[in-house]
Amino acid sequence: MSTSQPLADFTVFEVASFVAVPSAGMALAQLGADVIRVDPPGGGSDAHRWPLASTGESLFWANLNKGKRSLALDYRAPEGRELLLALVTAEGPTGGVLLDNMVGKRRITYDELSRRRADVVHVHVEGKSDGSPAVDYTVNAEIGVPLMTGPAEVQTPVNHVVPAWDLLTGVTVANAAVAALLRRLRTGEGARIEIALADVALAGVGSMGWLAEAAIRGTARPRHGNHMYGSFGSDFATADGRRVMVVALTEGQWRALRNVTETGKVFEALEQVLDADLTLEQDRYRLRETIAAVLRPWFEQRDFATVSELLDQAHVLWSPYRDMAQATDLARGAAPLVAEIDQAGIGTMLATGSPVRWDGVQLGPVSAPTLGADTFAVLADSLGLTQAELGRLHGSGVVGGPR
Numbered sequence: 383m384s385t386s387q388p389l390a391d392f393t394v395f396e397v398a399s400f401v402a403v404p405s406a407g408m409a410l411a412q413l414g415a416d417v418i419r420v421d422p423p424g425g426g427s428d429a430h431r432w433p434l435a436s437t438g439e440s441l442f443w444a445n446l447n448k449g450k451r452s453l454a455l456d457y458r459a460p461e462g463r464e465l466l467l468a469l470v471t472a473e474g475p476t477g478g479v480l481l482d483n484m485v486g487k488r489r490i491t492y493d494e495l496s497r498r499r500a501d502v503v504h505v506h507v508e509g510k511s512d513g514s515p516a517v518d519y520t521v522n523a524e525i526g527v528p529l530m531t532g533p534a535e536v537q538t539p540v541n542h543v544v545p546a547w548d549l550l551t552g553v554t555v556a557n558a559a560v561a562a563l564l565r566r567l568r569t570g571e572g573a574r575i576e577i578a579l580a581d582v583a584l585a586g587v588g589s590m591g592w593l594a595e596a597a598i599r600g601t602a603r604p605r606h607g608n609h610m611y612g613s614f615g616s617d618f619a620t621a622d623g624r625r626v627m628v629v630a631l632t633e634g635q636w637r638a639l640r641n642v643t644e645t646g647k648v649f650e651a652l653e654q655v656l657d658a659d660l661t662l663e664q665d666r667y668r669l670r671e672t673i674a675a676v677l678r679p680w681f682e683q684r685d686f687a688t689v690s691e692l693l694d695q696a697h698v699l700w701s702p703y704r705d706m707a708q709a710t711d712l713a714r715g716a717a718p719l720v721a722e723i724d725q726a727g728i729g730t731m732l733a734t735g736s737p738v739r740w741d742g743v744q745l746g747p748v749s750a751p752t753l754g755a756d757t758f759a760v761l762a763d764s765l766g767l768t769q770a771e772l773g774r775l776h777g778s779g780v781v782g783g784p785r
Contacts, residue, residue, distance in 0.1 A: 386740075387413055387414025387740075388413050388414055388740070389410060389413040389414040389415040389560075390414035390415075391414075391416075391476045392410075392414075392415045392416065392476045392477075392479065392563065393415070393416045393417075393418065393474075393476060393477045393479065394407060394410050394411075394415050394416070394417045394418070394479045394480075394481060394559070395417075395418050395420060395466075395469060395470050395479065395480045395481070396417055396418065396419045396420065396450070396480075396481045396482070397419075397420045397457065397466070397480065397481070397482040397483075397484055397490075398481060398482055398483040398484075398507070399421075399426045399427045399428040399483070400427075400428050400431075400483075400517070400548070401446065401518070401545050401548035401549065401552065402483065402507050402548045402549075402551040402552045402555065402579060403481050403482065403483050403507050403552065403555060404419070404428075404446040404447060404552070405446060405548070405549055405552030405553075406481055406505075406551075406552040406553070406554075406555035406556040406559070407419060407447075407450060407481055408446055408447065408448060408449065408450065408552075409552065409553070409556040409736075410556055410559065410560075411448070411449035411450050412448075412449060412735065412736035412738070412745065413736070413738070416451065417449070417450040417451070418450065418451045418452075418453050418469075418756065418760055419447055419450045419451070419452050419453065419751075420453045420454075420455050420457060420466065421452065421453075421454055421455075421753060421754075422454070422455070422456050422457070422458070422782075423454045423455070423456055423754065423779060423781065423782025424454075424753075424782065425443075425753050428440070428442065428443060429443055429753065430443075431443060435727075435728040435729070435731070437727060437728055437729070439727040439728050441728070441731070443750070444725050444727075444728060444731065444733075444749075444750045445731075445733055445734075445750070446750075447750040447751065448733060448735075448747055448748055448749065448750045449748045449749075449750070450750065450751060451751055451755070451756035451759075451760065452750075452751035452752065452753055452754055452755050452756050452757070453469075453754070453756055453757050453760045453761075453781075454753055454754030454757050454781055454782030454783065455757065455780070455781050455782075456779060456780050456781070456782075457490075458488055459779075459780055461775070461778075461780050462780045462781070463488070463490070465761070465765070465775075465780070465781075466490065467490065467494060467495065467498065468765055469760070469761075469764050469765065470490075470495060470499075470502065471495055471498035471499035471502060472764050472765070473499075478499050478501055478502045478503060478572070479502075479503045479504075479559060479563070480495065480502070480503070480504050480505070481505045481507075481555060481559065482504075482505075482506055482507070483506070483507040483508065484506075485508075485515075492504045492506070492574040496572060496574075499572070500572055501566050501570055501571060501572040502572045502573075503559060503562040503563060503566065503572055503573045503575070504572075504573070504574055504575065505555050505558055505559050505562070505573075505575040505576075505577065506575070506576050506577070507551060507555060507576075507577050507578075507579065508576065508577075508578050508579070509521075509578065509579050509580060510578050510579070510580045510581075511576075511578040511580065511581055516578075516579055516580050517548075517579070518545040518546070518547045518548040518579065519541060519545075521547050521579055521580045521583045522541065522542065522546075522547060522583065523539065523541075524580075525583050525584060525587050526587065526592070526596075526602065527542065527587070528540050528541050528542070529602065529605075530602070530603055530605060531605070532605055532607070533605065533607045534604065534605045534606060534607050536605065546586075547579055547582055547583040547586065548579070550582055550583075550586060551577060551579050551582045554577055554582055555577060558573075558575045558577065559575075562575060606670075608627070609670050609671075609674075610629060610667075611667070612663060612664070612667050613629070613630065613631050613663040613666055613667055614629070614630045614631075614636065614663075614666035614667060614670055614673055615627065615628065615629035615630065615631075616628060616670065616673075616674045616677075617703070618674075618677065618678060618681035618682075619678075619681060619682060620681055620682070620684060620685055620686045620689050621681075621682055621683060621684055621685045621686075622685040622686055624685075624686035624689075624702060624703070625702070625703045626681070626686075626689060626690075626693075626700055626701065626702050626703065627700060627701050627702075627703065628677075628693070628698060628699070628700045629699045629700065630666065630698075630699065631663070631699070633661045635698065635699050636660065636661065636666065638696045638697050638698045638699075639677075639696075639698050641696060642692055642693060642695075642696035642698055643677055643680040644680075645676055645677065645680070648676055649673075649676065652669070652672065652676075656669065656672075660673075686702070690702070710732065713732070713734075714732070717746070718735060718744050718745065718746035719734055719735055719736075719737065719744060719746065720732065720733070720734050720735075720746075720747075721733065721735070721746045721747055723747050723748065723749050724749065725749045725750065726749065726751075726752045727752060731749075733747035733749075734747055735747040735748070752784050753782070753784070754781075754782040754783050754784050755784040757781050757782060757783055757784075758772050758781075758783065761775075761781065
């Protein structure tokens with residue numbers, strides 16, 4: 383770790399699986415924190431989650447745990463639980479931080495931690511604020527998004543693929559942890575922080591104004607397919623079968639699109655006939671189907687290369703649709719954010735680093751640990767355990783070493 387990174391010297395313990403908390407831990411590690419991921423010996427419930435490498439190792443696990451250290455510890459066993467409590471509450475001004483999504487009666491609580499260390503920072507993530515379970519895909523279903531997504535003629539829900547609420551919860555967890563550490567530096571106080579995935583999702587749709595809109599209208603927003611809501615944005619097919627997304631949010635973007643497609647006179651006539659002002663977002667949205675119908679032939683008569691060149695020259699806001707393989711080819715040119723690294727158990731792996739640029743510097747990806755790679759070092763360095771004690775713990779199955 384570079385000592386110039388903002389969280390250098392801070393130690394964070396992460397006891398979690400799947401996306402939300404591990405993504406938060408990764409973000410803190412990319413800011414310089416020593417993040418120690420704790421898994422049961424043999425791995426947790428996400429140790430073999432898809433996608434998988436040809437070796438059978440989880441690309442999911444490897445990419446969400448880049449830059450961390452790995453401690454294999456059976457924290458559900460009494461002795462393992464005691465070790466975890468001791469590690470999190472060990473003395474030192476830069477320790478005392480736990481991120482977790484543990485469930486059940488045996489999960490570690492803030493009260494247990496604070497009795498041992500008053501300034502502990504504990505961020506606990508749960509499905510719902512009442513303690514009931516939830517994951518991204520169940521939360522997304524109940525807040526209305528899948529019934530806003532997809533073509534207008536489709537009657538069934540359309541789930542998104544990206545676990546957006548998990549990732550947003552991860553950002554919220556990291557933000558809360560940093561805020562708690564800042565307060566602790568100022569006041570010496572610890573923090574008990576609880577974040578429900580369902581609350582993050584509800585706050586997210588509320589922040590977009592979607593709850594207020596439905597409450598005022600008394601009805602749900604209908605589907606609009608690939609049309610952008612509230613302005614003009616739509617997809618178009620080119621002569622050679624490629625598809626592009628074109629957006630005109632501002633008056634300048636609308637002017638650029640109208641000019642490059644040479645449809646200015648057509649739209650002026652439509653404005654007169656339909657009593658509209660297409661420099662206004664609301665009118666472009668109201669007449670979105672008409673606008674798309676006027677523009678569609680221009681795209682259909684030109685191949686993708688020509689469309690790309692003309693749109694770029696005219697400074698139109700647009701992007702091509704790419705599948706993940708095509709996006710991967712594009713990503714290879716995005717160094718240092720994207721680079722090939724050597725990942726143990728997998729081999730060469732295309733991975734991403736931090737999206738944050740500090741003082742103009744962006745850090746590329748680093749590899750993830752193998753499960754349990756740092757078990758003995760963490761226990762020896764933090765708790766002073768001897769080789770004999772470590773051997774006993776390993777022999778009894780309380781801790782695991784590297785595979």
